[in-house]
Amino acid sequence: xxxxxxxxxxxxxxxxxxxxxxxxxxxxxxxxxxxxxxxxxxxxxxxxxxxxxxxxxxxxxxxxxxxxxxxxxxxxxxxxxxxxxxxxxxxxxxxxxxxxxxxxxxxxxxxxxxxxxxxxxxxxxxxxxxxxxxxxxxxxxxxxxxxxxxxxxxxxxxxxxxxxxxxxxxxxxxxxxxxxxxxxxxxxxxxxxxxxxxxxxxxxxxxxxxxxxxxxxxxxxxxxxxxxxxxxxxxxxxxxxxxxxxxxxxxxxxxxxxxxxxxxxxxxxxxxxxxxxxxxxxxxxxxxxxxxxx
Amino acid sequence: xxxxxxxxxxxxxxxxxxxxxxxxxxxxxxxxxxxxxxxxxxxxxxxxxxxxxxxxxxxxxxxxxxxxxxxxxxxxxxxxxxxxxxxxxxxxxxxxxxxxxxxxxxxxxxxxxxxxxxxxxxxxxxxxxxxxxxxxxxxxxxxxxxxxxxxxxxxxxxxxxxxxxxxxxxxxxxxxxxxxxxxxxxxxxxxxxxxxxxxxxxxxxxxxxxxxxxxxxxxxxxxxxxxxxxxxxxxxxxxxxxxxxxxxxxxxxxxxxxxxxxxxxxxxxxxxxxxxxxxxxxxxxxxxxxxxxxxxxxxxxxxxxxxxxxxxxxxxxxxxxxxxxxxxxxxxxxxxxxxxxxxxxxxxxxxxxxxxxxxx
Numbered sequence: 001x002x003x004x005x006x007x008x009x010x011x012x013x014x015x016x017x018x019x020x021x022x023x024x025x026x027x028x029x030x031x032x033x034x035x036x037x038x039x040x041x042x043x044x045x046x047x048x049x050x051x052x053x054x055x056x057x058x059x060x061x062x063x064x065x066x067x068x069x070x071x072x073x074x075x076x077x078x079x080x081x082x083x084x085x086x087x088x089x090x091x092x093x094x095x096x097x098x099x100x101x102x103x104x105x106x107x108x109x110x111x112x113x114x115x116x117x118x119x120x121x122x123x124x125x126x127x128x129x130x131x132x133x134x135x136x137x138x139x140x141x142x143x144x145x146x147x148x149x150x151x152x153x154x155x156x157x158x159x160x161x162x163x164x165x166x167x168x169x170x171x172x173x174x175x176x177x178x179x180x181x182x183x184x185x186x187x188x189x190x191x192x193x194x195x196x197x198x199x200x201x202x203x204x205x206x207x208x209x210x211x212x213x214x215x216x217x218x219x220x221x222x223x224x225x226x227x228x229x230x231x232x233x234x235x236x237x238x239x240x241x242x243x244x245x246x247x248x249x250x251x252x253x254x255x256x257x258x259x260x261x262x263x264x265x266x267x268x269x270x271x272x273x274x275x276x277x278x279x280x281x282x283x284x285x286x287x288x289x290x291x292x293x294x
Numbered sequence: 295x296x297x298x299x300x301x302x303x304x305x306x307x308x309x310x311x312x313x314x315x316x317x318x319x320x321x322x323x324x325x326x327x328x329x330x331x332x333x334x335x336x337x338x339x340x341x342x343x344x345x346x347x348x349x350x351x352x353x354x355x356x357x358x359x360x361x362x363x364x365x366x367x368x369x370x371x372x373x374x375x376x377x378x379x380x381x382x383x384x385x386x387x388x389x390x391x392x393x394x395x396x397x398x399x400x401x402x403x404x405x406x407x408x409x410x411x412x413x414x415x416x417x418x419x420x421x422x423x424x425x426x427x428x429x430x431x432x433x434x435x436x437x438x439x440x441x442x443x444x445x446x447x448x449x450x451x452x453x454x455x456x457x458x459x460x461x462x463x464x465x466x467x468x469x470x471x472x473x474x475x476x477x478x479x480x481x482x483x484x485x486x487x488x489x490x491x492x493x494x495x496x497x498x499x500x501x502x503x504x505x506x507x508x509x510x511x512x513x514x515x516x517x518x519x520x521x522x523x524x525x526x527x528x529x530x531x532x533x534x535x536x537x538x539x540x541x542x543x544x545x546x547x548x549x550x551x552x553x554x555x556x557x558x559x560x561x562x563x564x565x566x567x568x569x570x571x572x573x574x575x576x577x578x579x580x581x582x583x584x585x586x587x588x589x590x591x592x593x594x595x596x597x598x599x600x601x602x603x604x605x606x607x608x609x610x611x612x613x614x615x616x617x618x619x620x621x622x623x624x625x626x627x628x629x630x631x632x633x634x635x636x637x638x639x640x641x642x643x644x645x646x647x648x649x650x651x652x653x654x
Binding site: 011014015017018019021022024025026028029031032044047093094095097098100101105106107108113120122123125126127128129130131132133134135137164167168170173197198202223226227229230233234245246248249252258261262265268269272276277280284 | 304306307310313314318322325329332450454460461468469471478481485486496532592595596610613614626633
């Protein structure tokens with residue numbers, strides 16, 4: 001009897017501790033979402049009580065209407081969506097192809113390439129940022145004008161400058177490599193007997209069996225592309241190609257209305273939260289895996 | 295080239311590997327090589343003047359450091375002059391006339407020796423004092439955020455690892471800030487850290503029953519960096535929690551049973567079974583958190599712009615300020631490269647620690 005009570009007591013204590021910590025982690029986000037539905041007077045009036053985190057009188061969509069009306073949020077959302085979609089699709093393709101050669105093909109030098117990929121995982125983007133800035137300033141980009149091919153110098157103020165440098169991702173190559181390595185070799189040996197080439201094995205056997213790691217790589221690429229800040233503030237000057245994170249920073253500097261700022265923040269946070277919640281299980285599993293093995 | 299039996303054709307390998315390899319070469323390797331070259335020039339982003347080779351000038355400008363020992367101002371009898379702020383020292387201008395070797399250097403930071411040691415002021419002067427200030431801030435930030443974030447993450451992982459109802463929900467809640475962008479997190483926290491109306495100070499006032507309690511978090515040079523560290527730990531702890539959780543789940547339950555049979559209590563089991571079992575995970579978490587801490591930029595740019603009094607300026611912030619905002623690519627690349635060497639040294643340290651652990 002006593003051991004049951006001790007167990008109940010322990011479980012209750014754990015639950016209380018976890019809830020208390022949960023409050024710390026959720027309060028800023030809850031405050032962001034709740035405040036986005038209130039006008040500024042209500043936000044400030046509610047600050048010193050629990051009502052800061054609860055719906056109150058005057059609950060409305062006015063902040064959202066104002067943000068969509070007076071800022072360029074819709075076009076920034078479109079830019080970020082395009083950038084993230086292109087980075088995810090292109091990134092999954094090129095990184096899984098490189099990982100395929102390391103994990104499933106036999107050739108000299110693949111262990112060296114793997115070592116280089118692992119080494120690149122620890123190179124932070126901040127190290128590349130300034131040198132990359134002066135590189136893309138000199139890169140050519142083709143365009144058609146009056147039916148003729150013209151080369152322009154410099155990639156500034158475009159979508160491709162926010163996409164192409166982020167396609168190859170060492171962390172994603174490593175994720176794919178780990179997963180491909182553990183797929184049983186019998187799967188592609190049978191296909192090789194039938195004369196299947198590497199492309200068939202990659203497209204028909206390996207990739208269709210790699211759902212979880214594709215989901216993980218897609219989430220990693222999506223979150224990093226959607227949350228880009230340092231790079232776009234350096235390479236995007238006008239409004240036309242600006243993504244959402246520099247967008248909210250600019251809005252934050254220009255507006256005094258906290259309700260509108262919180263509405264803006266909620267709009268640009270929800271897509272990432274939704275993607276994460278949808279693929280949570282695969283994501284948790286593979287993020288955890290890298291830490292133990294790597 | 296001869297293909298050994300059992301090897302794939304180089305053509306097929308090249309076809310699969312080349313897109314990613316080309317992108318890595320173009321956007322990782324080439325920029326680093328160009329940066330190494332740019333550090334030796336006065337290259338600017340948009341400049342009508344041609345780029346010129348300047349040798350090691352950028353490194354000299356960045357790293358040059360000198361030290362001066364400045365005695366306090368004394369009265370006729372030789373006693374040190376004091377005012378309400380303590381012992382009085384000559385101004386920097388006066389010091390420079392006494393020490394002409396200091397040239398155009400400016401004070402980076404100083405340390406006042408106690409009277410027993412002569413009471414002099416040790417002044418470190420640099421040609422770019424802001425770089426040294428930023429370097430120190432970056433290390434300070436890492437020292438603050440590292441124990442806070444990893445400690446909290448370990449605690450969360452231990453909690454979420456218990457067989458309690460709702461642990462999946464709690465895991466999601468703790469992880470939610472990681473999915474929130476750093477810009478959004480910084481903006482929401484700027485509000486929470488507000489002196490007069492911010493939640494943190496409201497809470498402090500309530501707890502201390504003092505209507506004036508609570509510092510000016512982002513406006514006071516003593517509190518701004520710790521405040522940013524607090525917010526960064528909040529944003530990032532969920533990620534390390536997942537990594538720790540996997541480490542915890544890889545420890546064999548038999549070890550815990552054996553320890554319980556030997557009469558170990560919960561704390562002893564944590565110290566003698568959990569911590570040794572997590573060794574590699576801990577090293578991984580510490581190093582990845584350090585690397586993240588060294589890249590500190592977004593929080594500073596959104597919340598404080600490096601201020602107040604440069605107390606939150608960091609190495610990356612300084613690199614962006616010079617390399618991008620002042621368009622001085624040569625100098626910005628020099629900062630970047632020095633930063634890269636520091637990061638590289640830190641990760642080599644990780645390798646050494648990990649391989650040492652495997653041997654023992």
